[in-house]
Amino acid sequence: MSSFEVEFLVDLLRVYSPTGQEDELAKVLCSKMRDLGFEVHIDAANNVVGVLRGKGPKILLCGHMDTVPGFIPVKVEGGEIWGRGAVDAKGPLAALVLAAKKYVNTSGGGLNIVVAGVVEEEGSNKGMYHLIETMEEPEIAIFGEPSGASCLALGYKGGVTFEVVVETEGGHSASPWLFKNSIEEALALWSELKRAFNAYEREDSKFYSLTYCLTSMSGGEASALVPSRCSFKFNVRIPPTLKCREIVRVVKEVVEVFARGRGIKASVKWDDCVEAYVLSRTSTVARAFSRAISEELGAKPSFTYKTGTSDMNVAASKWGRAEMAAYGPGDSSLDHTPWERVSVEEYLKSINVLSRALWWIEKLKSKAFVSQSFS
Secondary structure (H helix, E strand, C coil): CCHHHHHHHHHHHCCCCECCCCHHHHHHHHHHHHHCCCEEEECCCCCEEEEECCCCCEEEEEEECCECCCCCCCEEECCEEECCCCCCCHHHHHHHHHHHHHHHHHHCCCCEEEEEEECCCCCCCHHHHHHHHHCCCCCEEEEECCCCCCEEEEEECEEEEEEEEEECCCEECCCHHHCCCHHHHHHHHHHHHHHHHHCCCCCCCCCCCCEEEEEEEEECCCCCEECCEEEEEEEEEECCCCCHHHHHHHHHHHHHHHHHHHCCEEEEEECCCECCEECCCCCHHHHHHHHHHHHHHCCCCEEEEECCCCHHHHHHCCCCCCEEEEECCCCHHHCCCCCCEEEHHHHHHHHHHHHHHHHHHHHHHCCCCCCCCCC
16 A cells, blocks of 8 residues: 555545635645645635646646535545545545656656646536636646546536526415415426426436436425415536537426416526537547556456536536546545545556556657647
């Protein structure tokens, strides 16, 4: 067991950093990266941004510092590292940092590498939005997310969250037959929305299906009143075969038709929608990781497509040229659970794979690349 790499991750896990509370972790990570030789600073969004300068292609290695709430005691036991963020995504972030340094130490560091630990990936994506506005587009961006040591994530679905408000006249609960109940109307409207969404389902693939989840519902007042207002929120994950504007149009039409037909008021609003992103298996990134996984693990590389969204989707909203993929140690089924932990062996192997993948990226890009550096 390599004590330095393990302690590096353990130190990150010991700093509790739910979304919006990353300040202390940013200071710890910044200090550790400075000790490793990075030119590092904390930017205006509280992201940690470190550079290992080279004359080759610009490469971004990006992980997130925040986690979902819920403290898990940090320990190393039975060959596993426990703690909130061990999988999602301090383990992958630590692997990115250490792999970048290992690549420089072993190859001389031809690539021009930026490693970023960003804030609020689990929330507003504030950190990533700031990074893409202030950083020149890289040739390649690798995002630290749990994929497993022998697997590379080549795609993420898009996503958007809607809020619908249903309003009725209400009345006395002793005569419920005289009035429309806003909660019951909201439930009926949700059924209509599900029916519309199900038209985009593909039995052979959840990644290429539109999926949805009702996340909250609130309505009702005093017990003597028929509810006159009910709001509900739902999240939609969008496959690469659809665009945000199409899903927004579907939701607006269903809500408008339902409200008109039922003689009630209903309004809908939505947050920023991010499109799906998919990278080709013949890309430089996919080829580099395939070779690295084969060489370092003696395993057949595999590819996966995530049904969630990540900062990679946000980056794709502005960057049209960069090749992007996600990689990192950990079992994603442990994300956000009380059992979050990562295998020490897998964590260490992922560092080796990442370092070797960077070496292969340098080799594969060397002939076509025109030398430039980060500003």
